[in-house]
Structures are given as structure tokens and as C-alpha cells.
Amino acid sequence: MSVFIQQLPALIGVVIGALGSYMAVVRGDRMRFRREQTARWEERRLTVYAEYAQSVKKTVTVTYRVAARAGVDPYPDPLSLEEAQPLLAEASIRRDPSGEALLMLGSREVVEKARDWVVAAMEMERFVREGRDDRAAWQELLERQRAGREGYYAAVRDDLGLPPGHSARWPLPVMNPVPPQR
Template identity: 65%
Template structure:
């Protein structure tokens, strides 16, 4: 029995060491799982944010092209409103599921900025359906749209902890300079 008592401290040390090792592995696995899960969700959010931006940008491009048809935008590929109708409907159908995904996964700030961008795009479309063809009013809508898009991208970058990006502002030629 005295041999057992002499080895008891060593046996207790082995048990404590094994238990400590097990707990360290479990804790490490949990931390890795949480980190991998966070990365997966960030990737999904980035995809959702990109899909929504792409779907809304399709509507914006159609608006530019229709405005060019009316002579108030410098877009190089004018498109008559009748010819744009099917593409507008398709863009709307693509945008709806992208919006729903954004509502599910997006942060509150990103959703609000997306809503503001969308409202501006709707204002552009209403303007083009109306009778007014004022180039200055169109330019004001373009500036609102660009500011709303920038706000959306800023909110996305903040939500995903990305560095600030390019403002994507490029000078547009005046409508009168277009051949």
C-alpha cells in the first residue's frame, strides 16, 4: 500500500494533466468553430450585399440609358423606354430576392442605406416616366443616387470591417459634348 501512496501524487498529476489538456482542446475547438462560423457569415453577408448592389445597379444603368434616349444623360448606349420595359421588369424581379436576403442578413445601418439608395433609384425612374426633361433636375437625381450608393458602400465596409474604398467618382462629359 505504501507503494501506491508513493505513486498517488504522480497519478493525480497525470489525471490533472489529462483533464487540463482535454479542456484546452475543447476550448480551442470552440474558439476555432466560432471564428470559422463568423467568417462564413461575413462571406455570406458580403455576397448578399454585392448581389443587392448588382441588382440595383442594373436598374440604375437602365435609367441612364433611357435618360440618354431623351438627351439628358451622356450614356453612350441610349435605350427607348419601350425597349427598356422588359429589362426593367427583369431587374425588379432580380432585386426582390436580393432585398429579402439583405433584410435577413444585413445590419440595420446597411439596410437603411440600401433603402435610401433604392428610394433614389425609384425617383429616377419616376422622373423618366414623367414629361419633364430637365437636364439639371436629372443631374441632381444623379448626384443623389451617387451619394446614396456611396452611403450604402460605406455602411457595408463598416459592417464588414473593411478599409475605406474608392469613391468611384468619374467625371461625366456634358450632354452637349456627346455626338
């Protein structure tokens, strides 16, 4: 028998081992790349979800202030509708691009819950722009907005695989409503 034939099983073992090592490294790199890519998209979605929430919340906060001025909300920092107009416009302008990013990157459920929340916020804005002072209607809008917000956050947490969070509903001390300042 020649020396080459005697060495052939060892040579075949080295080739098979090298191919196996190469395949394991390539597969590991692919898996790591996918994990990193998934993590980057999740971070980006979290950013988009948070920016959208902040833009809707801006509208909500301004409407609280105007409603406080009309005497239907106990918010401690009342604001006239005239003073609120630029703030409402700014909130709407900010909400549009964040809404587009949400449509692009958000899951269907998150987008649907975002729509529910923003519709309630827009109805609150319409309420204060019309100068209404119906406390019961305002309370109903507040409840819809709070439920919309809670649904949005629950959908975001579910989409990102986060544990359930706080509902952000805690009792506030009852305050005497501020009389309307017209």
C-alpha cells in the same frame, strides 16, 4: 508507506494534466468553430450585399440609357422607354429577392443606406417613365443616387470590417448631350 501512496502524487499529476489538455482542446475547438462560423456568415453577407448592389445598379444603368435617349444624360448607349420596359421589370424582379436577403442578413445601418440608394434609383426610374426632360432635376437625382450608392458601400465596408474604399466618383469628360429622339 505503501507503493500506492508513493505513486499517488504522480497519478494525481497525470489526471490533472489529462484534464487540462482536454479542456484546452475543447476550448480551442470551440473558438475555431466560432471563427469559422463568423467567417461563413461574413462571406454570406458579402454575397448578399453584392447581389443587392448589382440589382440596384441594373435599374440605374437602364435609367441612364433611357435618359440619354431623352437627351438629359450623356450615356453612350441610348435606349427607348419601350425597349427599356422589360429590362426595368427584370431589374425590379431581381431586386425584390435580393432585398429580402438583405433585410434578413444585413446590419441596420446597411439596410438603411440600401433604402436610401434604392429610393433614389426608383425616383430615377419614375423620372424616365414619365418622359421628363428636365436636366437639372435629372442631375439632382444622379447626385442623390451617387450619394446613396457611396453611403451603401461605406456601410457595407464598415459592417464587414473592411478598410475604406474608393468613392467611385471620378470626373467624366464633358460630352455634348444627345438630342432627344422621340
